[in-house]
Amino acid sequence: MTDSGEKSRDDHAAPAGVPGPELTRRGFFSKGSAAVAGGAALAAALSPLRDLTGDNVPSVEEFLQKHYKAMTPEEIQVVLKRIERKVEQRYEVDVSVQDVKPLDGVEFVYALNVSRCIGCRKCVHACVEENNHSRAPEIQYIRVLKMEKGSINVETSDHHYDPPLVPEHDSYYMPVQCHQCAKPPCVKVCPVEATWQEPDGVTVIDYDWCIGCRYCEAACPYWARRFNFADPEIPSGELNPDMTYLSNRPRSKGVMEKCTFCLQRTRQGRMPACVEVCPTGSRKFGNVLDPESEVAYILKHKRVFVFKEDVGTFPRFFYYFDERGSRYHEPLDVVDPGDSA
Amino acid sequence: MVKPASDSSTASAQVSPAGIWAIAIVFAALAGLLFANPWPYQRPYAGAGLVPEWATDTATVRSPKLKPEVTVAGYTYPCSACHKLFPSPSETDRALTQHGEISLEHGINNRCFNCHSRTSRDAFADHRGAAIPYDQPQLLCAKCHGLVFRDWTHGVHGRTNGYWDASRGPLDRQKCIRCHDPHAPAFAAMRPAPGPNTLRMGDTQPDTTHHPAVENPLLIHKQPAESVDPKPGEGH
Numbered sequence: 001m002t003d004s005g006e007k008s009r010d011d012h013a014a015p016a017g018v019p020g021p022e023l024t025r026r027g028f029f030s031k032g033s034a035a036v037a038g039g040a041a042l043a044a045a046l047s048p049l050r051d052l053t054g055d056n057v058p059s060v061e062e063f064l065q066k067h068y069k070a071m072t073p074e075e076i077q078v079v080l081k082r083i084e085r086k087v088e089q090r091y092e093v094d095v096s097v098q099d100v101k102p103l104d105g106v107e108f109v110y111a112l113n114v115s116r117c118i119g120c121r122k123c124v125h126a127c128v129e130e131n132n133h134s135r136a137p138e139i140q141y142i143r144v145l146k147m148e149k150g151s152i153n154v155e156t157s158d159h160h161y162d163p164p165l166v167p168e169h170d171s172y173y174m175p176v177q178c179h180q181c182a183k184p185p186c187v188k189v190c191p192v193e194a195t196w197q198e199p200d201g202v203t204v205i206d207y208d209w210c211i212g213c214r215y216c217e218a219a220c221p222y223w224a225r226r227f228n229f230a231d232p233e234i235p236s237g238e239l240n241p242d243m244t245y246l247s248n249r250p251r252s253k254g255v256m257e258k259c260t261f262c263l264q265r266t267r268q269g270r271m272p273a274c275v276e277v278c279p280t281g282s283r284k285f286g287n288v289l290d291p292e293s294e295v296a297y298i299l300k301h302k303r304v305f306v307f308k309e310d311v312g313t314f315p316r317f318f319y320y321f322d323e324r325g326s327r328y329h330e331p332l333d334v335v336d337p338g339d340s341a
Numbered sequence: 342m343v344k345p346a347s348d349s350s351t352a353s354a355q356v357s358p359a360g361i362w363a364i365a366i367v368f369a370a371l372a373g374l375l376f377a378n379p380w381p382y383q384r385p386y387a388g389a390g391l392v393p394e395w396a397t398d399t400a401t402v403r404s405p406k407l408k409p410e411v412t413v414a415g416y417t418y419p420c421s422a423c424h425k426l427f428p429s430p431s432e433t434d435r436a437l438t439q440h441g442e443i444s445l446e447h448g449i450n451n452r453c454f455n456c457h458s459r460t461s462r463d464a465f466a467d468h469r470g471a472a473i474p475y476d477q478p479q480l481l482c483a484k485c486h487g488l489v490f491r492d493w494t495h496g497v498h499g500r501t502n503g504y505w506d507a508s509r510g511p512l513d514r515q516k517c518i519r520c521h522d523p524h525a526p527a528f529a530a531m532r533p534a535p536g537p538n539t540l541r542m543g544d545t546q547p548d549t550t551h552h553p554a555v556e557n558p559l560l561i562h563k564q565p566a567e568s569v570d571p572k573p574g575e576g577h
Binding site: 026027030031033034036037038040041043044045047103113116118119120121122124125126128129135138140143159160161162163164165166167266268269270271275276277278279280281284285286287293294297298301302322323 | 358361362364365366367368369371372373374375376378392393396397398399401402488492495496497498499500501502503504505506508509510515520528530531532533534535536537538
């Protein structure tokens with residue numbers, strides 16, 4: 001009934017010159033040009049895809065790559081070779097990407113002497129260079145907080161200080177980086193298990209498994225995780241060629257990264273880059289399971305505290321300070337809180 | 342049934358050709374605009390900052406030679422070369438005629454012979470006057486700085502570089518005078534390396550509006566008297 005009705009209307013309408021489904025000359029041009037313009041607009045909207053290079057598009061092997069822990073040693077070797085090739089292609093330098101396993105009977109612990117740190121920020125830049133951080137946008141694992149003497153108040157701390165000389169007499173400095181917690185909240189929240197705690201206590205990320213949801217960044221009470229908002233830029237000349245899969249190989253856009261206690265160095269017996277560069281010797285690192293180690297001595301004999309103890313993360317990063325009797329650089333005339341009140 | 346159907350079909354067909362042309366032109370203009378890309382994407386972050394060389398230099402602050410030597414006009418002499426010919430008098434208050442470039446800023450330790458041996462100029466002196474060799478300055482410092490020396494022997498004070506794992510390589514414990522000038526031992530102030538310049542590093546000024554320092558009971562003695570307000574909530 002409807003069909004016949006429309007049919008009869010069309011039959012009557014066409015001779016009357018009313019535009020209908022039939023192709024008229026005017027209809028053809030107007031609709032055709034609209035279709036062409038629409039197609040052009042679609043192409044223009046997709047035009048940012050022109051900027052895609054081979055680096056941005058994963059190959060089939062990359063797409064099918066398994067989780068780090070699910071790979072057999074042979075598969076890992078294949079992946080390492082492929083990453084090496086890709087990094088060499090991109091940065092035009094010879095690199096070696098390895099997979100260094102945790103050592104038996106080793107648990108890494110870090111200790112930092114807040115009464116000796118002068119806030120020179122050399123650790124920040126040594127870390128950037130060692131771990132192949134993106135220079136633009138800038139990514140840094142260590143933040144040095146300038147704190148007012150007499151309190152531990154992070155709310156009023158400042159990490160943008162820039163005096164001509166440090167230390168300033170009314171401040172002390174508290175560098176914060178990943179605390180490698182024994183109960184890491186960042187690991188708990190990861191929806192894809194791309195981050196986990198290694199047997200030596202270091203929390204690592206499989207950069208190829210991370211989906212970039214940034215839950216871990218939100219979960220970390222120490223603000224220790226960093227996100228690659230853009231493709232990292234590293235000058236080829238400054239690339240550290242000694243890389244491992246879980247630590248300092250170049251990251252890509254859209255993944256998280258964090259301090260790994262310089263696994264590429266520390267799992268081969270060396271000190272992290274921040275310890276090596278610290279001019280004051282405020283930074284101490286070692287195996288806490290070895291009773292002869294420096295960090296074991298510090299935990300046993302020095303006055304130690306952890307940052308944000310109340311959040312229950314059990315950090316492996318400890319702050320300590322010296323006895324008043326050995327802090328010769330401080331004036332003896334201490335302000336008495338009772339004076340002005 | 343028929344009537345509404347025909348109404349809707351004629352409504353869609355009644356768009357005038359001028360309207361269709363207008364849509365087409367707008368689409369084409371948009372397409373051209375997007376292709377021409379007149380406003381290229383601006384990165385919201387700063388360009389790569391240059392890290393100064395000195396900021397990643399792992400050398401110690403000082404590099405003393407740990408030998409009783411003095412270099413004059415390109416020649417190197419042991420201290421005893423001069424002090425054999427000219428034995429020093431016992432310490433007096435008279436002005437020095439030599440070594441005037443040394444200004445002693447070592448707290449209450451303001452006598453040369455507290456550290457330098459009076460009898461053997463190629464050595465330091467311990468409490469009993471016996472010689473301490475120049476390459477063992479920590480034994481000399483330990484005469485007064487017992488607490489620090491104890492920490493240093495355990496690697497807790499001062500720099501340790503190299504390997505934490507003794508089976509892989511040496512642990513290099515730096516001696517006192519690689520960081521401290523014995524004549525002015527306070528650790529020298531230095532220029533800080535450039536600060537962070539990242540998008541996600543927060544405000545450049547610490548936030549004191551929501552958490553005024555006056556709310557911190559530990560800092561109350563640092564506040565001027567008028568800012569210690571009985572009703573701190575009012576000012577904001």
